[in-house]
Amino acid sequence: MLVLGIESSCDETGVAAVEAFGSATPTLLAHALHSQIEMHQAYGGVVPELASRDHIRRVLPLAEQVLEQSGRALADLDVVAYTRGPGLAGALLVGAGVACALGAALNKPVLGVHHLEGHLLSPFLSADPPRFPFVALLVSGGHTQLMRVDGVGRYDLLGETIDDAAGEAFDKSAKLMGLGYPGGPALSKLAQQGRGDAFKLPRPLLHSGNLDFSFAGLKTAVMTQARKLGDELEARKADLAASTEAAIVDVLVKKTLAALDDTALDRVVVAGGVGANRLLRQQLDAACRRRGVRVHYPELHLCTDNGAMIAMAAAMRLQSGQQEATSVYAFDVKPRWPLAQL
Incomplete structure (x- = not known):
């Protein structure tokens, strides 16, 4: 079974081909990606109309x-x-x-995929794929969730953010420091030059007794600290970046460990753009190693939005019998689509 996957949910155009045989894990044959970061930098964030127009230009050549x-x-x-x-x-x-037009022209079935399920299953593209069941920490730009995953399509939500996601906390904090777009990677890079304990920043909901997240208060604390520093901000910016990153990572790691305790599982999957964060990987790896827990990540170049994860998710859903492709080429999209509704 040869699956072509197309990703165009935000500011990356991704296309990939995966091949599946029987029940074996599908194999990635090729993938191509175009990022719109340079185009959106002048505006300090994604401009939806520009994003759509650029997808039109890129998808067929890719x-x-x-x-x-x-x-x-x-x-x-x-x-x-x-x-x-x-x-x-x-x-x-x-x-x-484009996908439905291509399917109709070729007389081939099509399949709409949930973007977050693509991220969730993206570690299966790695050289060290996970096995079910596992705890999943899904940390993308707009989502922070912990889930118990027992198989394809078998997802139990354990906790999620009640306001800003971790990725938003990175981006908004970076903007407060004048780091530009995209903020998260810039903040993490600057943080390597600073001290994570330089400023005492809050760890929201760390001791809430549940697995929910909240990062809006952290962003406010960063803003307050930046204002207090005033003219000293430039000289202390690396320390503030490092302290912000440390606070976010601390919450993510400790909530993930709590989820492992609650589920009694011994395997973790980290997926989404924030999963590429160096400090998160270091601290989660160390904490899980002490517990004898395996941690799986997507390859670094597949942490961002990409077509490979869409093709992989489609292939795995078809293999598992969770969904069938359709030859009905009328389509709709779901800009808001909770994974729990899948």
Whole structure:
């Protein structure tokens, strides 16, 4: 089974091809990605209309590139998958429209994929894929969730953010420090030059007794500290960045360990863009090593939004019988689509 996956939920256009045989883990044949970061930098964030227009320009050349790299032809495709949601409505419509038009032209079925399920299953693309069941820490730009995962489509939500997600806390804190867009990676890079204990910042809900998250208060504390520093901010910016990163990572690690305690599982999967964070990987690896717990991550280049995770999620859903591809080419998208509704 050869699956072409198209991702266009926000500011990356991704296309990939995966091949699946029987019940074996699908294999990534090729993938291509175009990031719009440079285009959006001038505006300090993603401009939805510009994002949609750029997806239109990029998706077909990327699909041609993937097919060439994989040594496959359009006629070899068995399923065309695309991100149905959540995401920016206009951007989602581009990927959905192209996928369904391609499916109709080839007389091949199509499958709409949940973007977060793509992230959740992306570690199966790595050289060290996980095994079910596991605790999943899903930390993307707009989502922070802990889940028990017993199989494809078998997700039990353990806790989630009640306001800002971890990725938003990184980005908003970076903006307060004048670090530009995208803020999260810039803050993490600057943090390597500072001290994580330089400023006492809050760890919201760390002792709440549940597995929910809250990062809005941390962002406010960063803003307050930046104002207190005044003219000293530039000289202390690395310390403030390091202290902010330390607070976010501390909460993520300790809540994940609490989820392991609650579920009695011995395996963790970390997925989403924040999963590439160096400090998070270091501290979670160390904490889990002491407990004899295995931790799995996507490859670093697959932590961001990409077509490979969409193609993989589609292939695994088809393999598991959780969903069937359809030859009905009318489509809709779901800009707001909780994973629990899948």
